[in-house]
Amino acid sequence: xxxxxxxxxxxxxxxxxxxxxENNTLHHAYALVGGGRDAQRALIRALLxxxxxxxxxxxxxxxxxxxxxxxxxxxxxxxTVDDVRLLKNRFSGYATREQGWRVAVLEQAHxxxxxxxxxxxxxxxxxxxxxxxxxxxxxxxxLIPTVRSRCHMVYVTQNFSDVGTAPEEKKERELCTAFINGxxxxxxxxxxxxxxxxxxxxxxxxxKLLHVWEHTTRxxxxxxxxxxxRSEARLRGCLEHMQNMRVDFSHHVNPRLLxxxxxxxx
Numbered sequence: 001x002x003x004x005x006x007x008x009x010x011x012x013x014x015x016x017x018x019x020x021x022e023n024n025t026l027h028h029a030y031a032l033v034g035g036g037r038d039a040q041r042a043l044i045r046a047l048l049x050x051x052x053x054x055x056x057x058x059x060x061x062x063x064x065x066x067x068x069x070x071x072x073x074x075x076x077x078x079x080t081v082d083d084v085r086l087l088k089n090r091f092s093g094y095a096t097r098e099q100g101w102r103v104a105v106l107e108q109a110h111x112x113x114x115x116x117x118x119x120x121x122x123x124x125x126x127x128x129x130x131x132x133x134x135x136x137x138x139x140x141x142x143l144i145p146t147v148r149s150r151c152h153m154v155y156v157t158q159n160f161s162d163v164g165t166a167p168e169e170k171k172e173r174e175l176c177t178a179f180i181n182g183x184x185x186x187x188x189x190x191x192x193x194x195x196x197x198x199x200x201x202x203x204x205x206x207x208k209l210l211h212v213w214e215h216t217t218r219x220x221x222x223x224x225x226x227x228x229x230r231s232e233a234r235l236r237g238c239l240e241h242m243q244n245m246r247v248d249f250s251h252h253v254n255p256r257l258l259x260x261x262x263x264x265x266x
Contacts, residue, residue: 005063007155008109010035010039010042010043010156012241013154014043014046014047014050015159017047017050017093018050020197021051023052026132027151027152028124028127028131028132028133029124029127029132029134029150029151030132030133030134030135030151030153030154031109031134031135031136031137031140031143031150031151031152031153031154031176032044032134032135032136032137032154033138033139033140033153033154033155034121034136034138034139034155034158034211034214035155035156035215036138036156036158036211037107037136039156039208040136040156041057041059044105044134044136044157045052045057045059045061047134048062048065048072048103048202051100051101051103051132052101053065053100053101053103057102058070059103059105062249064100064101064102064103065102065103065104065105066087066090066091066102066103066104066105067104067105067106067107068083068084068087068104068105068106068107069106069107069108069109069111069136070107070108070239071230076107076111077109078111078113079106079108079109079111079112079113079116080113080115080116081113081115081116081118081119081196082254083116083119084116084119084123085119086125087104087123091104091123091128091131092128094108101130101131101132102128102130102131102132103131103132103133103134104131104132104133104134105134105136106120106133106135106136107136109135109137109142109143109147110137110138110142110143110250113252114144117144117146117147120147121146121147121150122124122218124147124150124151125150134149135147135151138211138246139243139244139246139247140153140155140243141243141244141246141247142246142247142250172208172209172213172216173212173215173216174189176212176213176216176217177195177216177220178190179191179213180216180217180220180238180266182236186261187232187266188263191259191260191263194205194209194259195259196252202207205257206249206255207249210242210245210246210249213242214239214242214243214246217235217238217239218239219244220235221235221236221238221239233264237266238262238266239263241262241266242262243260245259245261
């Protein structure tokens, strides 16, 4: 799997979208990958403002914005084929206010059923004028290839200056840095440290841990790539493995096993 890189920090992504709007080259579908749900929502809100749309934090207060994958309280819901059909009917049956944009936001897009994904694919193949789709996932492998191929992939990475300055996240970043630079023996020892920490279910908060570690590794990989360091290939391999870990974790694979495989394959 090759890592596709588009503007990564929230500021760079927004600048990229602004320029696309100015040049009338905004794509009809974007997949926001990684960065955490809060960062993705902040980006969507900023994009909506650029499109002249003001809405609430869950994007549900504007008639030209349709949100799938969450209820009115912002809680995650599975996206069904009926949801996608409703989306198609609303987009095809109503004119937007002042001929503006129609925007569909698919929160947790990986929750789509197979039938829903196929129905969405047909819409993405023939998008209407001034119609924009934003799909949100934490790793691109969670989207089926046919849907992925219709979207511009935007990998959301959060600069340390943007987010992640909480003391606990700093500790996690330091631990990850020690891990990716350590020997195999040191990595096994660090793994023991990770799983001594207690989360809400008695173990580490794996989802948060993967987010911080993936971000930290991506930053290190980019630096190695720009400086043509010999560690670039190894760091790229670690990053790709961490992305696969997200998929496996979503399928309820044992977290300890996932990190042990990371040690073996790093």
